Amino acid sequence: MTHHEPPTVTKSFVRFEQQHILPIPESERTGTSRSVFSIWMSLNMMPLAVVTGAIASGAYGLPVIWSIVAIVTGNVIGAFGAALHASQGPHLGIPQMLQARAQFGYLGASIFALIAFIMFMGFFAGILIVAKDAVIAVFPEFNGTVAILVFAAIGIVLCVFGYDLLRKTMAWLSVIIGVAVALSMILFAGVPEVAVASAEASFNAEGFFSMLAIGVVWQLAYAPYVSDYTRYLPKKTGPKTAFWSTYLGLVISSVFVMSLGVLLGAVNPDNPLAALGEFLGPIGLVVLIIFAVSSALINGVELYSAVMNALTVMQSNFKVVISSRVRVVTTIVSGGVATLIALLGQGDFMAMFDQFLTLLLYVLIPWSAINLVDYFIIRKGEYKVGDLFDETGGSYGRWNAVGLWSYGLGLLAQVPFMITPLYTGPMAGPLQGIDIAWMVGFIATGAIFLILHRTMAKNKVLEPIV
Template sequence: MTSAPPTTQSLVQFETRHIMPIPENERTGTVRSLFAIWVGINMLPLTVVTGAIATGAFGLSIGWSIVAILTGNLIGAFGAALHASQGPHLGVPQMLQARAQFGFYGGSLLAFVALLMFLGFFASILVVAKDSLLAVFPDLPPAAVIIVFAVVGIAIAVYGYDLLRKAMAFLSVIIAVVVVVAMVMLWFQPSVTQANPEAGFTISGFFGMLAIGVVWQLAYAPYVSDYSRYLPKDTGPKQAFWATYLGLVLSSVFVMILGVLLGAADPANPLGAMGALLGVFGTMGLLIFAFSAAMINAAELYSGVMCALTTVNSTFAKIIVTTRTRVITTLVCGAIATMGALAGESDFVTMFQNFVTILLYVLIPWSAINLADYFIVRKGDYAVAELFQRDGGRYGRWNAVGLSTYAVGILVQIPFMVTPMYTGPLAEPLGFVDIAWILGFIVSGAVYLLLTRMFPTAEPVGAREPVATAASAERR
């Protein structure tokens, strides 16, 4: 009698596809699982803390905070979901596809920028998850908590995509219940809804929170295709778009609104307010947030590793990217981000606000260039196999058009920037309303379209099936 394969093999698959394209016969993702990933990934205490900035740092009323959060997330998620729609068609990680706009080596620069972002978010989530647990058990050693949570996230990221998506699908349901119940309980407490009668509307505060909502969503843009690439090609871009868009908006807005309420009660310690105001349920919610954050955080590290492998593949010709390389890179990146969390956890709120602000400025030009190239210039017509050629194939080693446009996109934002570290000379005449990211997006997209017409490169690729060719290059 033939013995059945081990149950664990059928339940969760260890990932063997790193940055290589996912062949059609291995695309096990579904629209439902993609939606669950993006719902689950926002069910974090970091999302709560981000929402609390509206009523805390910006001093907005609860109503105006919700409007700013909703508007910013609706705008930012639209861009992120457009990037996600590329995954089923190309089958490659999001930042590897940047080689088509910036060249084989130029794309690695953008991948490295995204890597720093992912490591920053991994560290940030560790710090806030630690705060959630310490709000319940204040005598625990903070460093030990951070390290334990880091080990959990690293272990899941090592296992790969399949465990990630299944863990997030499970956790998203549990945390969604916690968030909804907590919001209802807080809404009927005068100590929350009437905590700051002087709060209201300010232009700088409203647009500042709106910008945070935008960047929160655009921060997902560099890795949305890391997950949508597992959808079968015939699933189509529309399904990938809507699964990503709805998942991101619904989860982000609801969890940030919880943060708005907690921030109104205690701007300095919104997570502590949850335990203080909601009693046993608040304590239970903090514990669920803490341990789920450690697991969901694996998604940040997983995509950071995809960026690291893209950079390594471009920079070191002798290093062959294999499953072993992915595992080692995961351990190294996880260790670096954990050390960052240990070093910066004492002044987290200030550091995080600076981080997300700078992140907005560096992501905007890349997003505009990628979307313009994919939907207008090439209309999704790429030679995927040539993205892996060391000479860049038709995309070249360095793409002057893409790189110069990116530089213009950064420079045009500088006079209008509003950050704690630097304020542009044109920000004050505008009442310190941050419009730099709007100009950065519009100018980057327009300049890229103009330059691609002035300096046309290769002819359209034409219909082909490049995935099998690229995928056969290596799988170990």
């Protein structure tokens, strides 16, 4: 880069992504607490969040008030963990999952970057399907495949430009979609059918705690990429600002939109989005169109983080030099594959997505516990960032046995409590179908990681590296 380039980039309306997975230099840290808040505020305001909220009243048959209590509780708990991950961004300046190299080793972290990549691809595909459903609810004659392809193209283009365009898009989108959701909530709360459906429903513990767990996983699903955006905050911004701008954006928006989903699911559990048009007429149809368009824009954020993880895996395992060309090609290929998944998965989406969220929770929880214990208790934020990009692993090694063993044992700790369509643990019965595997997994993994690390330190083997 020559000394003539920075002024040219600065004058451009949109900065083309240049840093990719590299640490963000202070001169390029253009983020603000407002931009971070806008990103997370707008990211949750999509039809996928509506559909997720509708699971409470639709699939589990909970009354409206208990559905909202479960959603609020779950999101408040889950967002706390996600925001703690976000607070690491201004200090380290690197993508979230790349930092996993400090806990699992240069190559070991690739396992978790790959898991996160699959997760983001799943969300990209899921958002496309729900956005298509929103369009079909307004224009039944419209071709669903064409809708998916158009929305996918918009998300891919945004992702190709990178962080700066995504940040600016989310800023104004959060205002537009926020007004649409608020208006829908006010109008739909007065629909008589909602009160009737809620009165006929009854509280059940399984449904309540299942929705609470869904709220937790909804927020923790953001944990693997919250630092992808807070890394653009100036270092002097500090962890508190990164934490609260992320936390408030995540909680306010998710509770807001999922609660709308509860109301819609109460009157139309099979197709909650269609209820907007059925009960709110032209206003509901306009909101559906806004939802559909916003989803296409929001999806750029999901794909961006998928690409960050793909680049991390490629650099770690295949020694690929990460350039703008590599990032753009990876973006197009990843977006294309996720679009194909969406085209093939348009059937029974609600059931598949519910299962996806459950499995996601089980695999994310141990990683989250290890990262937070390592960052806040063991290292207290002190990392050798240069070593994270050293293909020998530097001081962190290529495979870190403590992190990997802790993760494996944390997964095993959840098994007796798991509740999935394929497997139900022996503790599910005594607990009356209440899924607490995520709680057990978090506590057990964090404790195991801390004990193993301190044991090795006591024996003067600070990093058991393979």
